[in-house]
Amino acid sequence: SQKIEQNSEALNIQEGKTATLTCNYTNYSPAYLQWYRQDPGRGPVFLLLIRENEKEKRKERLKVTFDTTLKQSLFHITASQPADSATYLCALDEGYSSASKIIFGSGTRLSIRP
Amino acid sequence: DAGVIQSPRHEVTEMGQEVTLRCKPISGHDYLFWYRQTMMRGLELLIYFNNNVPIDDSGMPEDRFSAKMPNASFSTLKIQPSEPRDSAVYFCASSLNRGGTGGTEAFFGQGTRLTVV
Numbered sequence: 001s002q003k004i005e006q007n008s009e010a011l012n013i014q015e016g017k018t019a020t021l022t023c024n025y026t027n028y029s030p031a032y033l034q035w036y037r038q039d040p041g042r043g044p045v046f047l048l049l050i051r052e053n054e055k056e057k058r059k060e061r062l063k064v065t066f067d068t069t070l071k072q073s074l075f076h077i078t079a080s081q082p083a084d085s086a087t088y089l090c091a092l093d094e095g096y097s098s099a100s101k102i103i104f105g106s107g108t109r110l111s112i113r114p
Numbered sequence: 115d116a117g118v119i120q121s122p123r124h125e126v127t128e129m130g131q132e133v134t135l136r137c138k139p140i141s142g143h144d145y146l147f148w149y150r151q152t153m154m155r156g157l158e159l160l161i162y163f164n165n166n167v168p169i170d171d172s173g174m175p176e177d178r179f180s181a182k183m184p185n186a187s188f189s190t191l192k193i194q195p196s197e198p199r200d201s202a203v204y205f206c207a208s209s210l211n212r213g214g215t216g217g218t219e220a221f222f223g224q225g226t227r228l229t230v231v
Contacts, residue, residue: 032217034217043118046219049219051217101159101162104157
């Protein structure tokens with residue numbers, strides 16, 4: 001069956017450290033992988049998109065990797081801050097055709113302690 | 115643009131009643147998605163539209179759920195009759211021009227928190 005698994009429900013990190021979140025998938029062939037941030041009581045907000053032929057993408061303190069052989073994406077936040085505390089969702093987009101759709105993992109709740 | 119607009123923000127209804135959730139996507143976007151979020155099941159895709167046409171409704175849980183998109187600027191998700199297990203946050207999202215040209219981000223509304231008692 002198709003699955004998108006994010007490695008843990010919750011992650012607690014000391015401020016200033018690098019937070020690493022994992023997204024693994026099975027029985028999907030995504031053309032794109034996206035990461036979103038969700039704050040309590042709000043809808044998810046897009047952060048980064050990486051294509052299947054890209055190994056790594058960066059945006060400010062964020063870095064995403066995409067390994068289609070391992071069927072895994074890693075999401076890194078460097079120099080983490082308490083304001084980074086939120087739930088982070090990975091999403092698969094099979095792309096290419098009008099029949100494709102965006103499917104989300106269950107999310108990882110990240111807490112950055114001062 | 116004001117973003118994706120959903121209404122109502124909160125809805126409390128009694129079991130058996132009909133519930134209609136509304137969504138106005140971002141102008142010019144050609145994809146519209148309806149999601150449901152619960153603690154147990156996360157963010158589930160219910161149905162999505164491309165150019166107002168339903169493409170995949172395999173995520174709709176039961177025949178009690180139906181969705182329409184009569185025009186490019188409006189969509190509804192209806193539950194009739196509602197049950198307590200339908201209690202969740204329902205999100206609408208829209209995106210632009212994904213037809214074979216590359217993945218693009220989805221823009222989400224604030225959600226409708228539905229409570230069925």
